[in-house]
Amino acid sequence: MSWYVTKAVIDTIDNVVGVLDENDITAEATASILSSLEHQIGTAAKDGQNLTETADTFALETKSLNTQSLTSDVFFLVAADDTASSCIDKSCQTKNSDLSIRLPKNILTGPNGTQTNLSFIVFFNDVLFPSETLKETNRSTSGVVLAATIYSTRPSHEITSETMVELVFNVPENLTSSNSKCVFWNETIPDWSELGCTTKSNKDNVTCECSHLTSFAVLMFRKTDEVDLPGRALSWISYIGCVLSICCFIVTIITLLSVKEIRQRMPQKIMINLCIALLLLDVVFVLGIDRPDTGSGSCIAVAVLLHYFLLVSISWTFVEAISMYFLIIKVFNVPGRKVWWTAGSLAWGIPLVVIVALYLSSKKFYTNEDYCYVDSSMGVFFNIFVIAPIGAIIGCNFVIFVMVIKKLFIRAPTLGKIATKTRKTKRKRAANAIAISLLLGLTWMFGFLSFKHATSTVFVVIFTVLNSFQGVAVFILFCVLRNECRQVWRSWFNAVRNCILPAERHTKRLVSDTRKGSDTNDISLSAMQSTSKTVI
CATH class of the missing domain: 1.20.1070.10 (Rhodopsin 7-helix transmembrane proteins)
Known part of the structure; x- marks a missing residue:
């Protein structure tokens, strides 16, 4: 019965998001929609359901894991055709995906029991995240929002620099990764915030490392052919x-x-x-x-x-x-x-x-x-x-x-x-x-x-x-x-000149002595030739 309720909520929210105009929707309305979706997905995840759904505006997956047998990090991958799936084996790292979330295995182990429930969501647009910051700047999100949540048990290990949650976003053709910024949706503002996230980027991808779990995005600048x-x-x-x-x-x-x-x-x-x-x-x-x-x-x-x-x-x-x-x-x-x-x-x-x-x-x-x-x-x-x-x-x-x-x-x-x-x-x-x-x-x-x-x-x-x-x-x-x-400066110049001139003078003296010796040899040779002619 719970699956049918979850399915109905997903379809309803998908239909609502599909017709929403980001210029007309209020922050209170989007907060209510997000709260309803997260509540229903959380209910399914806590019940231990392994649910995978792909709608027009978002895709989600819930997963229940036995952490005692967990030997690798958990990945949530989104392919180019918007299909999403999670994997645990190390081989899943080689799968071709445009978007991904990596949860380190160390933060998934619970102190009481061995079962940990997860949920992943990928939003294919940012309509549910209206930002005043974006309106005031020339930035926009990459068009995708990734979210992950851990249920059931409290993580036994705090997220540190060695166990950061990693998210990878692709760079759309109309945007540039230059000066991109990883952010999360802060519900108390409500707006995007970069607190707790670091950014690494190249021309094709932006990698975010964050110290907490929530909804994440990347803010980028639009490409322009104009030269400043x-x-x-x-x-x-x-x-x-x-x-x-x-x-x-x-x-x-x-x-x-x-x-x-x-x-x-x-x-x-x-x-x-x-x-x-x-x-x-x-x-x-x-x-x-x-x-x-x-x-x-x-x-x-x-x-x-x-x-x-x-x-x-x-x-x-x-x-x-x-x-x-x-x-x-x-x-x-x-x-x-x-x-x-x-x-x-x-x-x-x-x-x-x-x-x-x-x-x-x-x-x-x-x-x-x-x-x-x-x-x-x-x-x-x-x-x-x-x-x-x-x-x-x-x-x-x-x-x-x-x-x-x-x-x-x-x-x-x-x-x-x-x-x-x-x-x-x-x-x-x-x-x-x-x-x-x-x-x-x-x-x-x-x-x-x-x-x-x-x-x-x-x-x-x-x-x-x-x-x-x-x-x-x-x-x-x-x-x-x-x-x-x-x-x-004049004293410096004179000092340098005094160091150089003696060497020059010595060189000139050697050259002069060599020339004098050469002239003497020439004179001696001429004298010998004259003497030879006289004798003959």
Whole structure:
């Protein structure tokens, strides 16, 4: 009798789903339909029925297993003709299927008794899973939803990284597996969520490994023949600018460190730390931002390092701004070395504490579906730990910038030649400090202006160009245009020339001696010939 009831429920739901319009159906209605279907299938499974049904909109199977004789993982396979079946033998792994679920045998063994009941469902469309997330993005599911449930007994083994549930989805021709994302249907939202799932993909298949059982799908982007030329151009500008900046940062750091008199000055110490932070930020960005294995451990490590060095760089711009304030505004109240050492320690240390605390509390923040970077979709975390600190520091830097400009160019002192000379020194120092504030701090204002602004594209271009070529600007302003740096390079050039010239001179001497010997031999030979002729 129970089989007839189950069959009637399946046919009814199949007919309803077949005529549903996803634009008209409500979340409450789909939740009710899913609940009815899952309840009836659960009843059949708990009764130990081995049921296999294939309808137009979905297929299902219930299975009762003797776990004592279970020697292999359990597979649920869906063929290209939409026929579904489960298998236990290892040979079933070689069967041709477009979709599959693998349940590790370790999670099927019950603590009381040896019988475990299972159910599998494959939905051939996602009408019963209306998602607001998909409506707001350019994504869609692959058109298939897979579900599995274990009944009767509590699994004796928790699902771990070694016993993850594995699902394989094929990639439809109109979709691309690039930046795909494995998700499950979270009934409490209700919407798709990626919590507990990792994604591995190639051009033909997407493999999901999940730590729980429910209804699963894969979110993908639609294929497009259009080429995003502006986006590609900005990417190339970013990479070229960062590579050039890396080279310039390296030369700048080596130059400043090579002379004791230069590296012992506090402004140069701040500059060196700022350059090191930006150098590391650019290196990690170039090598790791576009890693294909988004969501992996290495990709998360790249995201953590990028966030850390970003916060460190911004912190050092604030230290630079404070230094400029005391050097120009509060001339006679300059803090001692201990204060600057404390500020430097905080600039490196506070971001580290923030990153560690954030990683331990929400590792998901560093799992981005597109790049190895923080997940900007987590609005609260992104605003608190990225936007807020950058905005606060850039705001303070801008205030100091205005104060310095007012001090130097509006209320400049006129106290004779000494004051004039001092004023020139101040202006030169201020020009450098202002330049570094503009290039390494205030340029972030263009980044803020690019958020949901009518002319956001213009600000994005300006922001990308200025921040990508930071190292080049620093190199020009603080090395090329500074006489003491040019003297350092001149000394390097002379040292190299002195190493090369003695070898050249020695070579020339040998060549000259060889030529002289050759000339002597020629003269001797001519003399012998002349003597021979005379004798004859």
